[in-house]
Amino acid sequence: MIHKERLTNTFLDLVRLDSPSGQEKPVADHLCALLSARGYDVHVDNAGSFFGGNSGNVIVRVPATGPGDAMAFSAHMDCVDPCIGVEPVLTDGVIRSATNTVLGGDDKAGISAILEALFHLEEDGIPHPELFLLFTVCEEAGMFGAKHLDFSRIKARDVIVLDSSGEVGTIIVRAPSKAGMTITFHGRAAHAGIEPEKGISAIQMAANAVSRMKLLRIDEETVANLGRIEGGGQTNIVADCVTLTGEARSHSNARLMAQIEHMRLCCVEAAQELGGNFDFSHEISYPAMDVPADSKLLHRALHACNDLNLTAAVKGTGGGSDANIFSGQGLSCINLGIGMSRVHTTDEFIRVDDMVKAVQLTAALMQR
Template sequence: MINKDRILSLFFDLVKIDSPSLKEKEVAVYLRKIMEERGYEVREDNAGKASGGNTGNLIVRIPATGGGEPIAFSAHMDCVQPCLGVEPVLDGDVVRSAGNTVLGGDDKAGIAMAIEALNHLEDESIPHPEIYFVFSICEESGMHGAKNLNTDLLPAKDIVILDSSGEVGTLVVAAPAKAGIKMIFTGRSAHAGIAPEEGISAIQIAAEAVAGMTLLRIDAETTANLGHIDGGTVTNIVAESATLTAEARSLDDGKLQAQLEHMEACCAAAVDKVGGDYKFEYEISYPALHVADDSTILKRVELACEKINVTPRRVPTGGGSDANILYGKGFNALTLGIGMSKVHTTDEFITIDSLTGCAELVAEIMKS
């Protein structure tokens, strides 16, 4: 059986350690100590140096005690702000923060589940194949840990990511690609009271472009959003420049490209109408994830669900995670719902049943 008191104690210890993105070192030190005291090999890669953080990803190798293909489990060490000085509170069967911070179940619940699942196998002397834990950095600030992961330290090709909302048995089989967009509009400055006709307002160009854009929910697979606008100086000068930042996401690469082309065409049309110039720049932040119906890791997880009388439920998601990056690197990646709720808010919580139930599922997946 999963030890409820043990997983709660571990989870409380983890969430009390401050770990905003790029400052996960104290959590890494804590986890390294736990793993090395049990005799496991712990390696740290250079993802921290590559992304400007104070620690890299931790990769833990647990030797096989039985047959089967190697398997990896991943959870990230960082949390979104406000995450300093977390005070976890046990309210009946629910764990929440005291209210001034996030709880940090995203994703320290995933870390606790992986470790408790391994504890259970060891308690019961249950054989398992070679297992790897990946405790990653900077997931919340752009998946920089996964992007800079030293894959030479991770020979397992099947990887389960413990980092999604949804009850036990939720399997994320599709997640969108995301493009970060920057639109720079250039006009011509002039005195707004004396010679406004000599100017071209960059803000007006931007407004014209936005007015033509189809945004927010595009279709069932595609979204687009404007995040920030900056431009101009004072009211008596026609604005010479304006910048818009935005994003677009889609489960379909073709639809994502079509949305990007549409948004740029709106910029070009605005310049044709108002004058001035524009630059439209974008970068694909991460690729779309699609888990095939015949995926070995999907079959393995669904079989594990059945063995513990949990009904597996395949779902898509609108957000990206380390899974997108790992999938793009060639891993057979599958994300599990771990029961965390209202993440990224000070109302975040997780139930004890989710902690223990997901740990039980992870333990079943680990078995030979």
Template sequence: MINKNRILNLFLDLVKIDSPSLKENDVASFLYSLMLEKEYDVKNDRAGDACGGNTGNLFVRIPATGAGEPIGFSAHMDCVEPCCGVTPIIKDDVVYSSGDTVLGGDDKAGLAIMIEAINHLEEESIPHPEINFMFSMGEELGMYGVKNMDTTLLPAKNIIVLDSGGAVGTIVVNAPSEALISMVFHGKSVHAGIIPEKGINAIQIAAEAISNMNLLRIDACTTANLGRIEGGGAANIVTDLVELSAEARSTKEESLKHQLDHMKKCCTDAAAKFGGSYEFNYEVSYPALHVDEDSLLLAKVEKSYKNVGLTSSRVSTGGSSDSNILSGKGYGVLTLGIGMCKAHTTGEFIAIKSMTDCAELVADIMRS
């Protein structure tokens, strides 16, 4: 049986350690010591050096005690803010935040689940193949840890990522690619009260472009959003510069390209209407994640759900995780729901049973 008190105490220890993105060193040090105590091979790849972080990803190699292909498990160490000074509160076997910070179940519940699962196997002398852990950094800011990871330290070909909301049983089989977009509109600055007809107002250009854009839910697999608009100054000066930040996501490459082309055309038409100019640039931040229906890893995991008496369901998500980057790097990846609720809010909570059920599932996946 999974040790309820042990996993709970580990989870509580973890959430009490401050670890905002790029400042995960304290939780990394805690995990490093914990894994060394068990005489595992632990390495830090210094991925943080490439993105301004104070630690890298931690990799743990757990030697095989039985047959089977190596398998990896991953969860991230950082939390969204406000996440410092977390005071967890337990009520009716559910762990809540105190209400002025997030709880940090995203993703410290994932960390605790991985560690409890291997503790259970070793305590019960249950054989397992070589197991690789990755405790990643910088996930919440854009998966910086896995983008800059040393892949030689994660030799397993298949990785289970414990970082999704929803009930234990959720298996993410589709997740979108994201394009980060920058739009800059240029007009001509003049005195608005004396010679306004000589000016070109960049706010008007931006407003025209925005009003013609399809935004938010585009179709079943595509979304687009404007996140920030900035520009202008004194009311008596025609604004000559407006900057806009946006994103577009889709699980289908052709749909993402179509949306980007549409948004750019809106900018082209608006600039032509008012006589200004614009710049439209984007960068694909991460690739889409697609799990084939005949995936052997998917079949293995679904069998483990049955073994432990849990019902599984395949889902698509509009969010992203380290899984997107790992998949793009050639790993076979599944993201599992771990039962965290209201993540990224100060109302975040997780049931203790969700953690114990998920740890039992992970232990079964780990078995030879």
């Protein structure tokens, strides 16, 4: 049977552990101790060494007790800020943070659901194929844990990620690719009071370029945003350097590249008009995820929802997750809604009953 009290306590213990991106060692140590004590094969890879983190991904292998192909279940250990000193409170079946922090249900609710589902199957002697539990680091900062995961240890071709908001029964099958952009405009410094005509304002050049750009919602598949502007100095000096940092996302790789090129050409025109120059660079942060309609994994999830009387909702999302990375590795992958609400805000909350539903769905998928 599913132990609701144990599930709740597991979650409360996890959210009390500090875990900003790159600093997940308290959570990793807790999981390693908990799972090693139960006799599972636990390994921590060296992913953290690639980006200066203090822990790698926790990879757990659970031997098969029945037939079927191996499966993997994943959730990430880190949280967005502010996540230091979380004090969870449970009132009327709802868990929130008592202070001005996020709760950390994103994604410690996913971890808790995976653990309780496994314990339920093992304790009740319910057969399952070989399972791999993947608890990743640094997802919120750019999926760096998943990008550097030791895939040689994972024999599964199907991966179920528990890292989406929305009702239990939500199945995320589409997520966009994301490109980060850095644009630096170079002008010419001059005294702004005595000889401003000898200067070329990098701020003016940047403003000229931005005014030409199509930003925010571009079309039904594509968005773009400039999130930061830095540069300049004293008001009596014509600014000679300004840097813009932004991103673009799209479910279509062709549209993503078209948006990037559009933004670059806007910079070309602004630099030519004002006589300066610029540096433009972009990097694909993660690939798009697009699960085909005939995916066996998707249909298994739909059947499981039906068996549990959960309302299935197959959706796309505008955000990325570790599922994008796994999909980019050629694995069959879906991302499940687990009931967490208002994530990435200090109003975040989750209902215990929704966590139980997430455990039921996870356990059903683990059985094959």
